[in-house]
Structure formats: C-alpha cells, structure tokens
Amino acid sequence: MMSRSNYSIGRNTVTALILAGLILNFSACDPVMEPTEIPVGVILPLSGTLGPLAQSVMNGMDLALEEINARESFRIRFIVEDGKSNVDSALAAYSRLADQHKVPAIIGPASSTETERAIPLINNKKIATLSATAARSGLGTQSEFLFLSSLSVGRTVPEGVRISKKHLGYRNVATLVNKVDAFSNSSNDFITQELGMHSDVTIVHAASYRLPQGASFGDITAQLTAIQNAVPTPDAIFLSALPEGRIGTLIAAHRQGIRIPFIVNFISIEAIHAVNEAEPGAAEGTITFQVWLPNSAVAESREFVDNYRSKFGEEPGDFAARGYAAVTILGEALNRVSTYDATSIRDALADIRDFPSIFGPFSFDENGDAVTSPVIARVQNNKFEVLD
Numbered sequence: 001m002m003s004r005s006n007y008s009i010g011r012n013t014v015t016a017l018i019l020a021g022l023i024l025n026f027s028a029c030d031p032v033m034e035p036t037e038i039p040v041g042v043i044l045p046l047s048g049t050l051g052p053l054a055q056s057v058m059n060g061m062d063l064a065l066e067e068i069n070a071r072e073s074f075r076i077r078f079i080v081e082d083g084k085s086n087v088d089s090a091l092a093a094y095s096r097l098a099d100q101h102k103v104p105a106i107i108g109p110a111s112s113t114e115t116e117r118a119i120p121l122i123n124n125k126k127i128a129t130l131s132a133t134a135a136r137s138g139l140g141t142q143s144e145f146l147f148l149s150s151l152s153v154g155r156t157v158p159e160g161v162r163i164s165k166k167h168l169g170y171r172n173v174a175t176l177v178n179k180v181d182a183f184s185n186s187s188n189d190f191i192t193q194e195l196g197m198h199s200d201v202t203i204v205h206a207a208s209y210r211l212p213q214g215a216s217f218g219d220i221t222a223q224l225t226a227i228q229n230a231v232p233t234p235d236a237i238f239l240s241a242l243p244e245g246r247i248g249t250l251i252a253a254h255r256q257g258i259r260i261p262f263i264v265n266f267i268s269i270e271a272i273h274a275v276n277e278a279e280p281g282a283a284e285g286t287i288t289f290q291v292w293l294p295n296s297a298v299a300e301s302r303e304f305v306d307n308y309r310s311k312f313g314e315e316p317g318d319f320a321a322r323g324y325a326a327v328t329i330l331g332e333a334l335n336r337v338s339t340y341d342a343t344s345i346r347d348a349l350a351d352i353r354d355f356p357s358i359f360g361p362f363s364f365d366e367n368g369d370a371v372t373s374p375v376i377a378r379v380q381n382n383k384f385e386v387l388d
Contacts, residue, residue: 043108048085060323140368217248
C-alpha cells in the first residue's frame with residue numbers, strides 16, 4: 001500500500017511535469033526576438049571623377065558591416081546615396097537621408113568641401129555625422145554633431161614636415177595648391193605655417209590653380225614652368241590637391257621634365273599606381289603624410305588586410321581602410337548606447353578614447369577630430385616605405 005507521503009510526492013511530481021510542459025509549449029509559441037536594426041546613411045561619390053576611390057571606401061565599409069553584424073546584438077543597415085562627385089548632389093543626398101529615411105547617423109559626406117557645405121544641414125537636422133575621408137582642420141568646431149575619423153591636416157602636417165625635411169634636407173621649396181577646394185586650402189595653409197617655423201627653409205615660389213570638385217584636370221603648364229624657373233631651384237614641391245589633382249599634377253610634372261620630389265598630403269596608393277601606370281616612374285620618390293599604410297604592424301590592421309584580401313582578392317588601399325575604420329568606430333559607439341537616437345550616438349562617439357582601431361589607439365578630441373598617429377612614407381618601386 002502506498003503511504004500518503006509517497007502519494008503526495010507523486011502527485012506533486014506529476015503537477016510539476018504538467019507545468020513544465022505548459023511552459024515549454026508557450027515558449028515554443030513565443031516569437032523569436034530579432035536583433036534591432038539601425039539604419040545608417042552613407043554618402044559617397046560612387047559616380048563621377050571620384051567614383052573609383054569611393055568604391056574602395058565602400059568595400060572597406062562593407063567588410064566592417066559584415067563583421068559587426070555577425071557579432072553584435074544589433075544590425076546596421078546601410079542606406080547608400082550617391083554624391084556623384086559634386087557638392088550639390090552630396091547635399092541633396094544628406095537631405096534625403098535626413099528627411100525621407102530618418103536615419104540617426106550618417107557616414108559622409110566624403111570631401112572636406114562637401115562636409116563644410118553640409119554643416120548648416122548637420123546643425124539643423126541634428127544627425128550624428130561621421131566623415132571617413134574629410135581632412136580639413138576646424139570642421140568639427142562648427143558642429144557638435146560632426147566627427148572626422150580620418151586625421152585632419154593639422155595633425156599630419158607638423159610631423160610630415162619634420163620627417164620629410166630630415167630625409168630630403170630641403171632649404172628651398174615651392175607650394176602648389178588647388179584654390180577652390182576646402183581640403184587643399186587647409187593643407188596648404190598648415191604647410192605654409194609649419195614651414196615658416198623653420199628658419200632655414202624658404203618658400204621660393206607659391207603657385208595655384210583652380211579645379212572644382214568633379215571637374216576634369218586641366219592644363220597647369222604655366223604653374224609648373226614657374227616652379228621650374230624659380231630661383232633658387234626648389235629642393236621639394238608641396239602639393240595640396242584633390243585626388244584627381246594629385247594624379248594629374250604628378251603626371252604633368254614628369255612629362256614636363258620636372259624631377260624635383262613632390263610632397264603630397266594624403267596621396268593614396270591607388271593614385272600612385274595610376275600615376276606610374278600612365279607615366280612610368282612619375283610617382284617614384286613622392287612623400288606622403290597618411291593616416292594608414294597596408295604594412296602597418298598594428299594587430300587590428302593586419303587582421304583587416306588579411307580579411308580584405310580574402311573578400312576582395314586584393315590588398316586594401318588607404319581609402320578602403322578609412323571606410324573600414326569609420327564603420328568600426330561607429331559600431332563601437334552603437335555598442336555603448338541603450339537607445340539608437342542621434343543624440344545618444346553623438347554622445348557615444350564623443351566619448352571614444354583609445355579605441356583599438358586599425359590606425360592604432362584612436363580617440364576623438366573635444367572638436368570631434370581624430371586623434372591617432374600619422375604615418376610618413378616615400379614611394380619606392382610603386383610602394384610606400386615608412387620614413388621615421
């Protein structure tokens with residue numbers, strides 16, 4: 001005969017099993033929680049003169065997007081707008097992303113001129129805005145919602161002048177600048193200022209040309225001739241220009257017989273290859289001030305290069321790296337917030353300090369400018385070799 005105590009235990013056990021079954025049944029009916037999707041606007045000049053470089057930026061961004069979406073509890077969804085290599089199209093793209101798509105964050109605009117012209121929109125729409133490639137100094141001071149993930153010229157030029165002077169030993173130099181571009185003017189201003197701090201260096205000729213963003217490169221024979229005829233002869237030429245101006249100038253100078261070394265802020269390895277393909281040897285000896293190089297020893301950079309090669313079958317250039325870095329930095333900010341609104345994202349970006357990026361330890365300063373170490377390099381055999 002079963003005792004009351006044994007019977008009681010058996011009844012409780014049956015009840016527990018029934019309840020467990022009900023819980024499992026209800027759980028099976030519950031919908032699976034999907035990751036939160038965050039729409040992020042992207043403005044790049046995918047068509048026009050800057051199209052090939054913009055595609056490199058996009059490749060880097062896509063790689064970072066895949067990696068972030070595979071590991072985080074949220075999902076980023078890009079809404080891509082073509083800036084068409086001209087300022088008005090980039091501004092229209094910004095307005096569409098803000099007004100139609102209601103995105104809380106935008107990566108772009110691409111150029112310093114576009115970004116500068118977009119500042120009234122950024123301040124009005126109050127969208128967290130991160131430019132991967134703009135490098136004019138002082139842009140971030142004009143908007144608390146604007147951040148630059150690439151180094152500004154104010155951070156590359158002092159170290160670049162110090163190291164290039166050490167290696168070239170120049171005393172007489174010339175400058176050449178595109179006068180209608182925000183980045184080029186900012187670069188030239190900082191170069192002129194920095195050179196003025198060296199009492200043994202003289203700017204023997206200052207030349208300029210005018211090439212609006214998106215326009216085809218024109219004839220600068222007169223400017224190059226004036227530099228050739230300067231007395232004393234320059235030991236180096238500092239060039240501040242947009243990508244198409246960098247390529248066009250190096251080709252034109254070589255064809256004109258100029259063998260004076262050029263020092264070009266932010267010239268990419270893609271541009272170097274384009275120059276040497278069009279005019280063999282024209283880019284050799286060029287010195288650049290950069291934010292990143294493929295042979296970086298930073299662990300995150302080595303991993304990025306390997307993953308990029310696996311995905312795209314080629315080595316990344318600095319534009320791909322800048323796209324990748326921008327997305328990983330934004331991803332870090334998104335990882336720090338509980339609500340994905342523009343103000344929260346802006347605050348999280350502003351708080352980033354010593355983030356382990358492919359550039360090395362990365363921070364934003366009080367103006368939203370990138371703080372990391374610049375890289376100075378010289379072209380040798382169609383590759384960049386680091387100078388120290």
